[in-house]
Amino acid sequence: MLRLWGRPSSARTQKVLWTLSEIGLEFDFVLASATMGPGGHVSKGNHPFGIVDSPEYRSLNPTGRVPTIDDDGFVLWESNSIVRYLAMQHAPDLLYGNDIRTFASASRWLDFENNELLPPQHELAMHLIRLPEAQRDPAAVEHARLAFVKALAIVETQLGRTRFMCGERFTYGDIGVGIRVHRWHLFGLDGPSVPNVARFYAEIQARPGFQRWTADPAHHLEG
Numbered sequence: 001m002l003r004l005w006g007r008p009s010s011a012r013t014q015k016v017l018w019t020l021s022e023i024g025l026e027f028d029f030v031l032a033s034a035t036m037g038p039g040g041h042v043s044k045g046n047h048p049f050g051i052v053d054s055p056e057y058r059s060l061n062p063t064g065r066v067p068t069i070d071d072d073g074f075v076l077w078e079s080n081s082i083v084r085y086l087a088m089q090h091a092p093d094l095l096y097g098n099d100i101r102t103f104a105s106a107s108r109w110l111d112f113e114n115n116e117l118l119p120p121q122h123e124l125a126m127h128l129i130r131l132p133e134a135q136r137d138p139a140a141v142e143h144a145r146l147a148f149v150k151a152l153a154i155v156e157t158q159l160g161r162t163r164f165m166c167g168e169r170f171t172y173g174d175i176g177v178g179i180r181v182h183r184w185h186l187f188g189l190d191g192p193s194v195p196n197v198a199r200f201y202a203e204i205q206a207r208p209g210f211q212r213w214t215a216d217p218a219h220h221l222e223g
């Protein structure tokens with residue numbers, strides 16, 4: 001059976017969890033992290049899930065980060081590569097219409113999520129939630145908020161042209177953006193009106209994969 005190492009509060013792990021759920025693959029989920037544990041972030045004195053510092057895990061993933069998968073002996077890390085692999089190996093029709101250009105378009109939006117939406121949102125998570133209050137910086141929050149809003153405008157424009165990020169049907173390119181839109185909504189910060197994003201957000205919230213692994217606010221707001 002496929003095995004996944006990660007943690008539920010990791011948006012990168014959630015990309016893999018949501019993908020697995022869309023496909024309907026059964027898997028073992030091994031809780032692993034150096035920075036988060038059952039009680040929250042280690043900066044608040046909590047014990048981490050661990051595993052990632054063990055020689056066994058490092059032999060699978062030398063970065064010591066999550067997520068990692070083992071699919072019947074094929075080991076892979078880097079969340080976006082895992083999502084692409086799962087789509088190609090297990091569900092090309094479902095996740096990109098078995099079409100190379102749709103695959104490439106979805107791959108682009110996954111990279112955009114990683115490069116443009118993730119960095120400011122990571123800053124927001126640290127300075128709004130994860131760091132001890134004395135270390136939180138309102139200027140860092142404002143800087144990250146503006147950077148996120150700028151990237152979100154690009155998503156808004158795309159969703160004004162197409163129902164989903166890559167056209168009229170759901171693809172794996174919607175997963176990364178979908179998680180960031182959800183987390184942004186939960187943060188409750190000021191931002192411009194984005195009606196196309198709102199329509200998209202309502203659509204993805206109806207998907208069982210979103211509901212199972214991404215919806216729970218605790219996976220975004222606790223740390």
Ligand SMILES: N[C@@H](CCC(=O)N[C@@H](CS)C(=O)NCC(=O)O)C(=O)O
Binds near residue numbers: 033
């Ligand atoms: N580029 C890597 C980054 C992996 C990464 O930074 N993962 C975070 C969780 S989102 C992590 O391992 N944090 C430390 C930990 O939880 O031990 C990927 O996309 O998989």
